[in-house]
Amino acid sequence: MSMQQPIHANNNKEAFLDHIAAKLGRERVHQVERPKLALPGRKDTPATEELVDILKEQCFFIHTQVIESSPEILQQTLNDLLEANGGGPVLTSADPRFAEYGLEFSGRLLWEAAAGRDENIRRAAAAGTAVVFADYALAESGTIVVESRPDQGRAFHFLTGHYIAVIERSRIVPRSTQAAADLNRRVMAGEPMGSCINLISGPSNSADIEMQLVVGVHGPLRATYVLI
Amino acid sequence: MSLQTDNRKFSERTAEGIDNPFMRSAVSSAQDSLKTRRLSAATALGEWEEWRKAGQQIRQHTLKHLDYYLEELARNIDRRGGKIYFARTKEEASAYIGRIVEQKNAKRIVKSKSMVTEEIELNHVLLEMGCEVTETDLGEYILQVDDWEAPSHIVAPALHKDRKQIRRVFAERLGYQGDETPENLARFAREVLRQKFLEADIGITGCNFAVANLGAINLVTNEGNGDLTAAIPKTHIAVMGMERIVPSLEEMEVLDNLLCRSAVGQKLTSYITVMGPSAPGEADGPEDFHLVVVDNGRSDILGSEFNDALQCIRCGACLNVCPVYRHIGGHSYGSIYPGPIGAVITPLLGGYDDYKELPYASSLCAACTDVCPVKIPLHEQLILHRQKIVEQGRTGTADRLQMKTAARVLSSPSLFGKVLRLANPGSRMISSRGRIVRGPAIVRGWTSARDLPQPVRQKDSFRSWMENRKGGSGN
Known part of the structure; x- marks a missing residue:
């Protein structure tokens, strides 16, 4: 720690911000009203079934398979998916919903706070498939939203070849607007939040070579959403 | 790498880009697909x-x-x-x-x-x-x-x-x-x-x-x-x-x-x-x-007349519609920020000494302004750059002389008429079959890429034609 002092002792903040204010032709301001956003777009909230349809259609475009399942047959759906894709071992978190839905996977690897950084990353890299529960799903863009937690780290979502997100239908919202508003409400209320919020829309991809889409680059090569 | 990616002259860089059919075909197909x-x-x-x-x-x-x-x-x-x-x-x-x-x-x-x-x-x-x-x-x-x-x-x-x-x-x-x-x-x-x-x-x-x-x-x-x-x-x-x-x-x-x-x-x-x-x-x-x-x-840039350029969110949409970028490619700009937004911000970040040509790398068609998702008036900022470059006397002697001459000729109807009458006989030596393939310095920018039609004879000019039609049937 003693070595850190010289680096951060002066972060230039005051002089830097004074200079900006001067360029803007005024004194520094310490109170600003954030303008209310007047956004275009649908104002009504579509019914869940319509949202499911929008989500399914969009997933076709983002190379993501959508499987409609239910809490009762979720285990079977996941088993079938794992078998079809040969994607073991399975990486899961300690999300209580795994227990709630009675999910078990043989030889599964667990991301858990107690295992520490290196071991958790090792497990994630050794796993073939990650299974995760979405915090929100955004119908328009085919996106799931997940937040980092002690039992579900950042690298959890990026190291396996196959990525399966279980989406509870009640968590589908029309688009990113609703998720952003809800998350910002939590920020404003000072609620504790994970250090990382991921909006994930399908598998990783790149068009850096001749603008031709390659599905699967650094992150997962394949993504599947299971609706329950 | 720094802001500057190439310290050769602008004309050398663009010539290399234009002569690279590989790059040009890659850029045009990328532009087409990204635009769509x-x-x-x-x-x-x-x-x-x-x-x-x-x-x-x-x-x-x-x-x-x-x-x-x-x-x-x-x-x-x-x-x-x-x-x-x-x-x-x-x-x-x-x-x-x-x-x-x-x-x-x-x-x-x-x-x-x-x-x-x-x-x-x-x-x-x-x-x-x-x-x-x-x-x-x-x-x-x-x-x-x-x-x-x-x-x-x-x-x-x-x-x-x-x-x-x-x-x-x-x-x-x-x-x-x-x-x-x-x-x-x-x-x-x-x-x-x-x-x-x-x-x-x-x-x-x-x-x-x-x-x-x-x-x-x-x-x-x-x-x-x-x-x-x-x-x-x-x-x-x-x-x-x-x-x-x-x-x-x-x-x-x-x-x-x-x-x-x-x-x-x-x-x-x-x-x-x-x-x-x-x-x-x-x-x-x-x-x-x-x-x-x-x-x-x-x-x-903040608070200056170029303030709006700071709205940029680096989407590159302006590059994808730019006809100039399409032909000269990104490397010709000599900056890590190419295309229309690059032509606006590179001279601001790197100065006119190295980048005074960039604001001219535009046809001012305003396609960039139309696609910008945060409404930066890109082509207007390019014009503003050009004004400043001229005001600071950074254009070459030949350019200045040319502009001065044009101003004199265009502001005097009699002088303009004289020049028009002389244009055809004056260009005979360098024309062949009604076209100028390789012109003098004043039109070389044009003739280096395409032929220039020879100025018409006085009796075939629009003015004479109009003169002759006066009192005609009017259709």
Whole structure:
């Protein structure tokens, strides 16, 4: 720690911000009203079934398979998916919903706070498939939203070849607007939040070579959403 | 790499671009596909003009209160246990990062694509320190393997290269033995780079937007490399241009939607991430998080007549519609920021001495202004640059003489008439079959690319023709 002092002792903040204010032709301001956003777009909230349809259609475009399942047959759906894709071992978190839905996977690897950084990353890299529960799903863009937690780290979502997100239908919202508003409400209320919020829309991809889409680059090569 | 990617004369750079059929065909097909994708994504969203207005308002509001939002950001980064540093110059920025590297005794560094780190010549500094630096964005990695070639597009940096060239570079430098299909090339890079992520001491990323009230940064990517860069190494250093900030996640959401659709025609890219220092109890993510806020000439733009250029969200849509970019390619601009937005901001960041030609690399067709998702009046700013360049007497003697002569001739009807009468006989020597193939200096800019019709004889001119029709049938 003693070595850190010289680096951060002066972060230039005051002089830097004074200079900006001067360029803007005024004194520094310490109170600003954030303008209310007047956004275009649908104002009504579509019914869940319509949202499911929008989500399914969009997933076709983002190379993501959508499987409609239910809490009762979720285990079977996941088993079938794992078998079809040969994607073991399975990486899961300690999300209580795994227990709630009675999910078990043989030889599964667990991301858990107690295992520490290196071991958790090792497990994630050794796993073939990650299974995760979405915090929100955004119908328009085919996106799931997940937040980092002690039992579900950042690298959890990026190291396996196959990525399966279980989406509870009640968590589908029309688009990113609703998720952003809800998350910002939590920020404003000072609620504790994970250090990382991921909006994930399908598998990783790149068009850096001749603008031709390659599905699967650094992150997962394949993504599947299971609706329950 | 710095802002400047090529110190040859502008005319030499463009000549090389125009003579490169490889690059030109790659650029034109990329432009066509990106243009179409952007348009259909904008149409699908609906009320695009309203969204653009919202984007413009957000950017303008934030710029107008930039000191306030940066202070709020600093407070929240600090609250979350991260460190923020304000760098007035590129030297300050890269020296600060160098000190962190030194203190950590870091040897292996992974980076995810960031234009501002190019601007501050960070790779140069890190390589000098003996670090192994790996650019992990596929396009950037291809350029790195090919002797750190300069990017030619702000979103698709290796757009000028084709699969054959990439296969050859991978084979020669990395021992790649596969074929030239993009899937296999990408899969190979994935394997090589996966190891680099796992071994890295420090991860360095750019920042699409900092979120002031959260104390976090937002990355918008497709490959997943940005996320791995900020997840695995114990230290994450993010570098941002000082104007790239939003008040909250709500404004970020609007801009990310505009960015993804404008840049690549996606509703949202595969990965949109909001991240900061690791929270207590979390196993991965950075134990040490540093955000470096870079001025490097931006504050001189702030509050000036070019202020609107700071609204830029780096989507590259203006490059994808520009007819000049299409023909000369990204490298001709000699800057890491090419295309219309590059022609506006490069002279501002790098000065007219090196970049006074760039504002002329435009037909002023305003296609760039029309597509800009945050409504920067790009072509108007290019005209403004030209005015300043003329006012400062930076145009050549020949140019000035030409303009003076034109002003005299065009403001005197009798002189104009005389010149018209002389134009045909005067051009006979250099014309053949009614065309001038190689003209004198005054028209060489034109004749170097296409023939110029010979001025018509006096009796065939529009004026004589009009004269003769007077009193005619009137149809």
